[in-house]
Amino acid sequence: MKNRFKVATFNANSIRARLPLVLKWLEREKPDVLCLQETKVQDSEFPSEAFQNSGYNVLFRGEKARAGVAIVSLEKPETFSFGFPFGHPPDEDRLVRAVIRGIPIVNTYVPQGQEVESPIFQYKLEWLERLLDFFRKNFKPEEPLIWCGDFNVAPEEIDVYDPEGLLKNVDFHPEARARLARLKEWGLVDVFRKHHPGERGQFTFWDYRVPNGFKRNLGWRIDHIWATPRLAERSVKCWIDREARVEEKPSDHTFLVAEFEL
Numbered sequence: 001m002k003n004r005f006k007v008a009t010f011n012a013n014s015i016r017a018r019l020p021l022v023l024k025w026l027e028r029e030k031p032d033v034l035c036l037q038e039t040k041v042q043d044s045e046f047p048s049e050a051f052q053n054s055g056y057n058v059l060f061r062g063e064k065a066r067a068g069v070a071i072v073s074l075e076k077p078e079t080f081s082f083g084f085p086f087g088h089p090p091d092e093d094r095l096v097r098a099v100i101r102g103i104p105i106v107n108t109y110v111p112q113g114q115e116v117e118s119p120i121f122q123y124k125l126e127w128l129e130r131l132l133d134f135f136r137k138n139f140k141p142e143e144p145l146i147w148c149g150d151f152n153v154a155p156e157e158i159d160v161y162d163p164e165g166l167l168k169n170v171d172f173h174p175e176a177r178a179r180l181a182r183l184k185e186w187g188l189v190d191v192f193r194k195h196h197p198g199e200r201g202q203f204t205f206w207d208y209r210v211p212n213g214f215k216r217n218l219g220w221r222i223d224h225i226w227a228t229p230r231l232a233e234r235s236v237k238c239w240i241d242r243e244a245r246v247e248e249k250p251s252d253h254t255f256l257v258a259e260f261e262l
Contacts, residue, residue, distance in 0.1 A: 004236075005101060005260040006031040009148040009223055011109070011205070011253035015039040015070070019047055021247050025255060026054055029241075032074050033100055035107035036060075037150040039068030046070070059096055067093040069109050069149070073100050084130060086137075091127070095134075101262070103231070104139060108149040113170030121170050124152070128179035132186060141187020141228050148225040150253065153180045155190065158200045159221035171222055189232035191225045191258045196238070204240055205253045214245055225258040234260045 008031045012018040015036060026034065034056075039046065042064045051058040051072055061082045062068025071077070078099040083092035097106045108131065113124040139145045153176045157163035166172045184190070196202055203219025210218050225238065241255040 003262045005033075005103070005262050006257065007033045007035070007105070007146060007148065007225060007260070008255050008257040009035040009037070009107070009150075009225055010255045011037045011150040011223060011251060013038050013040070013251040013253065015068070016041055016045070016047060017249060018251050019050060021244065021249065021251075023050060023054055024247075025241075025244060026051075026056065026072070029255075029257065030074075031257065033105060034072040035105070035148050036070040036072065037068070037107070037109035039070055040065050041068060059098060061092045061096060063093050067109055069093060069096045069107050071096055071098050071100075071105065071107055073098070075100055078102070084134060087130060094127075095131075097138075103144050103146060103262075106135075106145070106147045106149075108147070108151070110150065110152040112152045113173075113176070116168055116170055116173055121173075124170065125175055125179055128153075128176070128183065132179075132183050135183065135186055139228075142230065143228060144231045145188075145228045146225065146231065146258075147183075147188060147227070148256075148258075150222060151180060151224050152222055153177060154220050154222050155180055155184075158198065159203075161201075161203070161218045161220070171220060184226070187228055188226040189229055191227055191232055191235050192221070192238045192240075192256065194232060194235060194238070202240060204256050206245065208252050223253055223256050225256055227258075227260075231260065234262060236261055 060070035080098035083090035111124040113121040204223035206214040238258040245254040
């Protein structure tokens with residue numbers, strides 16, 4: 001009998017502020033793995049005990065008030081590491097990889113980029129190139145791999161509420177989308193789009209600064225779960241949990257979930 005493997009990703013926008021929401025969600029959905037981004041807390045203050053009391057293992061790396069990644073899992077990871085193993089900066093608070101139930105999982109918080117004219121946008125483009133090199137050196141498209149997290153890129157026009165108006169935004173800019181496409185061409189499948197081809201209005205992020213943005217569904221699909229083809233074939237469903245976005249003290253993102261039969 002095949003085993004179900006449930007993987008989720010969530011940009012918490014401060015894990016301490018969102019801890020009750022996350023623990024409630026874990027209790028309700030019971031994923032095997034939850035990848036977190038933008039935890040915004042230094043390691044000494046990460047609420048690891050709360051996850052352990054809920055029956056989960058947790059890996060984390062972060063800094064105060066910025067970035068931060070974590071992998072929460074029912075089973076203890078077989079191996080794990082943080083950041084890029086080559087080049088500078090290592091960005092350990094933006095990338096964590098672990099092997100869980102024999103499956104490599106890479107969780108990333110891709111730099112947002114701020115403004116197109118900013119050097120930080122160029123850093124974002126270079127970061128995506130570094131990630132492609134990281135995949136080429138550490139994995140093979142014909143072998144299992146899950147890449148998930150906040151990619152800070154909406155791949156297609158149907159992934160934003162206003163493709164014409166947002167074309168110059170750093171999260172929908174043609175250059176950012178082209179870099180993401182190169183990663184996909186390496187050998188990855190957008191698991192959500194596998195199950196929801198062509199569907200519009202399917203978003204994971206709604207900017208707090210947009211008046212009634214969630215109610216009006218003025219959102220973006222920038223949180224993703226991608227997998228190598230053989231593993232993507234085993235995915236049985238992938239869905240966005242919009243209910244979590246209306247919980248008390250929500251993040252500006254919500255949970256994305258994929259389930260696989262192994």
